[in-house]
Amino acid sequence: MTNARNLITDVAGLRIGNADDATLGSGVTVALFDEPAVTSCFVMGGAPGTRETDLLEPDKLAPGINAVVLSGGSAFGLDAASGVQAALREKGIGFAVRDAVVPLVPQAVIFDLLNGGDKGWGRYPPYRELGYDAVQNAGLDFTLGTVGGGYGATTANLKGGLGSASAVTSSGHTVGALVIVNSIASAVIGNGPHFWAGGFEEDDEFGGLGLPARISPAERKLIWKGGPQPATTIALIATDAVLTKSLAKRLAIASHAGLARGLRFSHALFDGDTIFAAATSRKPLRDEAAEFTELTAIAADCLTRAIARGVYEATALPYPGTLPAWRDKFGRE
């Protein structure tokens, strides 16, 4: 069962903000939690770019974090969390140590430095200000595709972008996924319109084409950016369930299955594939074994769907010679 918005914001207790720059060809997405969220993460790519991920390990203190940033800019983009921290500090939000308030803002980045945008920013990159702006824009509704941290995202054969999807488990817990699809490979089968995610689509949310009955060896030929070019799919899974930090980590681990299903292929040497998982802790699990297991399975499905939606909703970058968007190539209903 999907929710009204079919966005990660169907999970009570968080808002999403985006800021991007068409000249730069990049941007920032931030998830702001109303209350500190129990959060962990799991890095599976061979070339990650991250900030404040160590404190998300279950053996580390941080009982809850204030925001998660997914952005462009590769390692330069890690400045975005600084802008988010500045905006949260102005609101008095953060981990309080007597009079000091320290906003905890983990982040992961994608590599979008070679997408045609102008990356000649002088001494300091503009991601700090984009992070600050993204906080100001945060709300429950947001658009998908060439937006925020997904602005400059690409796949090997189509424009990538920002995706999201949500679902409700049979125990009534809401789970949602937010993803920046910047895959080293492809979200579609061959160079056709069908998504690898086709078997998981709800309510024609990414075109309703289903799956091809046969996939020929030619269509299974690997399609990827090639050579040593970093590329990364990064995501946030959120749920209103009450989770320990250890279970949040397991949710992040299990959700990588959803990343694997939405793309062929993933988790490569030049990928930085990273998933954060956050619990806004509104609704306890009654039967932990059963309800949590279903939650992880549905979370993976949400991520698979979000990946397809990120590509389906994308528009081409405004530079000559850039990759086509799915809709440019395959139209829409």
Added chain:
Amino acid sequence: MTNARNLITDVAGLRIGNADDATLGSGVTVALFDEPAVTSCFVMGGAPGTRETDLLEPDKLAPGINAVVLSGGSAFGLDAASGVQAALREKGIGFAVRDAVVPLVPQAVIFDLLNGGDKGWGRYPPYRELGYDAVQNAGLDFTLGTVGGGYGATTANLKGGLGSASAVTSSGHTVGALVIVNSIASAVIGNGPHFWAGGFEEDDEFGGLGLPARISPAERKLIWKGGPQPATTIALIATDAVLTKSLAKRLAIASHAGLARGLRFSHALFDGDTIFAAATSRKPLRDEAAEFTELTAIAADCLTRAIARGVYEATALPYPGTLPAWRDKFGRE
């Protein structure tokens, strides 16, 4: 491109041995390396059962290992490595420390204690002897399905089993997967004959049914063993490429994508999903970035295919009331 056998033994430098016991309803599979193989592993399940996996970390010494065991028996089955060690010691095979020779034999197990077989073994379980026997039976050809460590394996709705598949990359490196499919969930879509792996099938290796063009919400309803019952899919990926231990670990990590694609779902709280990756080091990588990236992608595909083959080739356990085999239910061409 697949190989002649379409088994992990298409990778030069290893043999597979199986031993199982119909009364016990369980068994052992061993991969024996002709020369010590550069091996690592990656555990992603929430309930693993393993032995000698710490030494597979890239920061640990062991430059090569002698065998990998995949077996039934849950934590009791970990005795199988002892039998493999005994057999290897008799042949003088192992890590030499002056006159002492220590066979290095990492292992992972599946939970098959409740499958109907007689687990009343008295003081000590029989896995040590099964491990010893499996070494004696090792060769290049072996059967799939209800065999060896896959003898007692099940999925939520069909008999599981031992699977394998192989492929050759465009750089001429061979890669193969060996898997025991004992999933907490399902390898088929709904309760029908189509495999989740359908898009990856080579040469009708698991029935040639392809994919259904549409998967209804009813067919997407989660199918799983339910409650706190452990279940696990464990695998070995092997390649003839020359890999460092660090790259072997990355191969194990990336191959989990193949596990995720072959099952819905995987990597759950009560799963012990673990993948070993071993390099028999016959053939150097010329362009590491490109050739290794393709190797990881094709390895994941092999594992997806091997999962489907393990279920497709299985026969039902010889006890009343056990799960049907795929062929019992859906026949064969």
